[in-house]
Amino acid sequence: MRFSFDGREFLGQRGDTLASALLANGVTLLGRSVKYRRPRGLLALGPEEPNALMTVGETPTVIPNVPAPQLVLRDGLNARSQNRWPSLRFDVASLLQAGGGFFGAGFYYKTFIWPSWRAYEGLIRNLAGLGEAPGAAAIPPPSIEHLACDVLVGGGGAAGLGAALAAARAGASVVLCEREPELGGELDFETATVNGASASDWIGAVRAELAGRGARVLTDATVIGGSDGLVIVHQVPGGLAGRDSMYRVRPRRFVIAMGAVERPIAFTDNDRPGVMLLGAAERLMVRYGVATGQRPLVFGNHDRIYAAAARLVGRGIRPVAVIDTRAGATTESAALARHRSVLERAGVLCLAAHAVLSVDGRGGVRAATVAPLRTPGAARRIECDCVLVSGGWSPSVHAGLHEGGERRYLEGNGAFIAASQPEWRLCAGAANGALELAAALAEGFAAGERAAREAGAAQGAGPVPVASGDPEPRLVPFWRSPASIAAEKRQFVDLQNDVTVADLRQALAEGFVDIEHVKRYTTLGVGTEQGRTGGALGAGILAELKGETLGSVGASRTRPPYHPLTLAAIVGHRAGQQLRVLRRTPLHEWHEANGGVLEPAEFWMRTRYYRANGIDAFAAGIVEADRVRKHGGVVDGSTLGKIEVAGADAARYLDRLYLSKASTIKVGRSKYMVNLREDGMVLDDGIVLRLAEDRFLATTGSGHAEHMLAHFERYRDTEWSGAEVALANVTEAWGVIVAAGPASRAALGAALGPEWTARIGQLAHMEFADGMHGGAELRVLRASFSGELAFELHCRPGLTVGLWQGLVEAGLPPYGLEALDILRVEKGYLVGSEMNGQTTPGDLGMDGLLKLGNPCVGVALLDRPAFREPSRPKLVGLKATDGKAVILGGAQITRASAPSRSLGYITSSAYSPALGEWIALALVARSDAAEGMNLVARDPLRGGDVPVRVTAPVHFDPGAERMKS
C-alpha cells in the first residue's frame, strides 16, 4: 500500500499502522516536541503515544493529533508531522534551545510581561500548540447505536476475554469492546499458554465461542466514559474520525478489564527517538514484524524485562544489556531462572542495581551511560541503538473513577486501582492490579461469572481456564535515574508537554505542592493523551521530591472522554436541521415563488417582507404597513398556536387558567384572554373561541403551542385531576390567513362568494362563522391584530393556497412580519418582548382584566407589595420629542438629570408610516411613566441619546374606531 508522510511516498503492508510502516521504512523521527521542538520518535503503541501525532487528510476533512500507532494504513493515506516549521528535520524554533535555553514552568508568563503579555501572544501562539485546528471541517457525524445487555466487558485482553467467556457461558447477554483492532491484549506477545493451547489458538477459540453464544464483540472500540448505568463506547475503525460510531451501552453489570498502560523511567535525554516502551517494542515485533533496533538495551525495574530480553534473543536480536534497577531478585522463580540462563548463554550483560543515566545521540540512540545506583560516579558507556524501557504499569481505571469511584494505591505495583465501585461495576485483571497472566485471567473469569449471576443469569460458568505466561513482575517502584540539577532539565516526564523533572522541582519550590496544582502549573498530563505515560511518572517523581509516598501524593483527576473526540462525534446527528425543527406553512412555496423573504422565527419559516415592496425589510415593511391601513392586505397567520379544549368541564377549566372567564363567552364568539404563570407573571395571550358549549379553540403566540399544551395538561392532570377535559394541539391542522384593512371585507366577499359575503357582513367584532368552502371546513373570525377591520380565515391546509390566491386576486396584496410588527406597535399590542416573563398584568396595563376578579392561576401571588412600588415597570409609549429622531429597541431610558440610572428600556420600536415618525413601546419605572414626562432614550453603542416623551401605549386610533367599522 502506498502512503505519504510529509510529502514523501512510502510503501507499507496491509494491517500496518502508520507507526509500524514508518519504522519499517527506517523513519524514526516522527514529530517534534511542542515546547522545545526536540526531535521525537515513537514511545508507545496506543492512544497513550505522546509524540508521534499526525495531521491527516486535506481541508475540509483534515484531522490533527492522530496518534501514528492508532492510524491504520490505507492506500493513499496522506499524513503530516506536527510542531515543525519549515520541516521536521530543520525546525526554526528548535534553534531557540540551541544555546541550552530551556524554559521552565511558568516561563511565558514570567518572561513576556513587558509591556504586556498581549504584545508577545501572537508570536508565541504561532510557535505553540499541538497540531493545527482544522477550521471549518466537513467530517461526517458518527452513527449512534443504543445497546442493552446483561454484562458489558471493557477490554479484550486475558481478563476481558475471561470475563466475557464466563458471562456468556453463564447465560448472560454479553457485549465485549476492545480498543485495538484485534483481541488478545498482551497475550499477543507474551509467551503464554491457556488450557494447554497457545495463546493465539485460545483467543481464536474464545472468539468463536462468544460468537456462538450470541455475544457482540466490538473491536476498535474504546470505553470513553459513563456513569449511572450508561457507558459510552467510541468505535474508530482505522483510528480516524469520520468513519466512527458511538455506542450508548446500558449493561446490568460492567466489567472493567481494560488492562494497564506501561510507563517509562525518566533519565537524561530519555525523549530521544529510539527510547521506547518495552511492551511497545515487543508488540511492534510480534504484530508487525518490525524490530526497533538490532542492539537494544533493556532497562526496567521488574522481572518481565528478562522474559522480554529472552524473547528478543529467541527472535535473533541480542540485547546488548539488561539493566535492572533492583538490588537483585530475592527468590528466583523457575521461569526467571530459565530466562536468565537464555540471556547468559547468549552473552547478554545483565546488571542489577544499575540504571541508565543518559543516552547519547540526537536523532537516534548511539549509546547509553549506565551506572551502579550506589555509586553513580562509576558510570560506563554501552553502545546500543535503542533503549527499551519499562517502569511498571498504571491500571486503566478511567471508567472506574466516575460516580463515586476512587483511586486506591497498591504498594506492590506502585500504582492506583479503582476502588469504591457502585454495585453495577467490577474491576478485573491488570486494570485491577493483577499483572500476572494466570491471575488476571482467573480474576476476569470470576468477575464475568459474578457479573452474569448478579445480572440474573442462572447457569454456572464452568472451570477457570488455566494459563501460564510471563512471571509475576515483582516490581520495585523506580521513577527516575540519578541526575545533576542541571541534567534534570533533560529528564522528561511528560513528553507531550515537555515537562521535565526540573519543572516539577520548580513547581514545588514555588509552592505548588498539590498534584492538581502541579499539573496545572507545569501542564503535566494535560495533552491529548492526558498523561497516560507521564502522569503516573510525574506523580511518582513528585512523591520522591516531596519525600512522601505516591499513595499520599495521589494522581490528578481524570475526566471523560478517554481519548480525543471530534466535536462532530459529540454532537452526532444533532446539528443543522436535525437540531432545530423548522416548520413550513401551507403557503411556504407561494411566498418563495412570489418574492417573499423567508427567515426562521419560533421554529417556523416566516415571510419578513416581499421583495417587490422595497430593497430591504425596513423599506418594504413601511410600504406594506402603510398599504394595509390605506387599503388592505393579507398575511400568513398559519403559525398561530391553536389548542382545542373539549369536554363537559372545558369552560370551568379554562376559567381557572385565564385572567378572564371563558364560561361567559357565547358560542360563536371569542375573547382576548391572558394566562399567568403561578408566580403571577404574564405567560401568554391569545383569542379564545367558543366553538360549542363544551368546545373551545384557544390560540397562543406563534411557537408557544407546545409549551402551552404542556401547561394546560399539567393543570388538568396534576392540580385538578379528574377534570373532564380533552386537549389537542391543532396548530398544524389549520392554515390561517389574516385579511386586514378597509378593503378586506369586500375582498373576502369577492373571494368566497355570495353566501359567505352575507355571513361576513353580519359578523360583529370578535364574532366568527363556521361553514364549508370548496368542500372543506372554513372558519372566519372577525378579529384584529393591526387595529384595522380584519378577518382571520381558519381553513384546512389544502384549502389555504387557493383562498390566499383568491384574496390576492381580489385586491389584497401580501404583507410580512415586518409590517405586522409596525402595525401592532402602532396599536400598542404586545408580543414576547413585552410579555417577557418578568412582567405582571399590572405592569402591562391589563388592570381592566384584573378588576374582573377571576381567581385564576397566578392571581394569588399578584398581591405582593413589591408589585406596587414606584420602581416597578409600566408599559408606556414613547416618541422622540423632536418628532424625527430614530429610537430603537434596547435603548435605556433615563432622566436627563440622572443619565446613568436606568428607569427601564425600549421593548419594541418602529417607524410609523401612519404617524410619520418613530414610535416605541417601553417598560419604564412607574415613578416616571406618567404621560407627558420628558425622558432620554440612551443608546450609546448605536445612536446616542434621544430626548423622548412618554405617551399612551396605543399610538394610533386610540378609540379603536377603525377595527369596529
Added chain:
Amino acid sequence: MNRLVCPFCGARELEEFLFHKTLPEAGASEYSAVYERTNRLDDSLEHWQHVHGCRAWLEVRRNPSSGDVLEIRMIGGGRN
C-alpha cells in the same frame, strides 16, 4: 440517573421527559410553594412530564444524591 421508567412506556431516555418542579411541602403557603422549595438531598418529590412520549404527568420520588428513583407514578386521571 439517565433514564426514567414511565408507567406506560417503560424505561426511556431522560431527554424524553421534562422536569417541571419539586413539590412544595404539604401545607405550604402559595408564596412558599412558588419560591421556597426545600432542596432535600436524599428525598425529592417532583413532577415530570413524559412530554416526548405518552405525555403523562408523573410524580417522581427520587434521591438526588444517589440518582436512585424511589417511586414513579402517574398523577390523577387525565385523558386525551
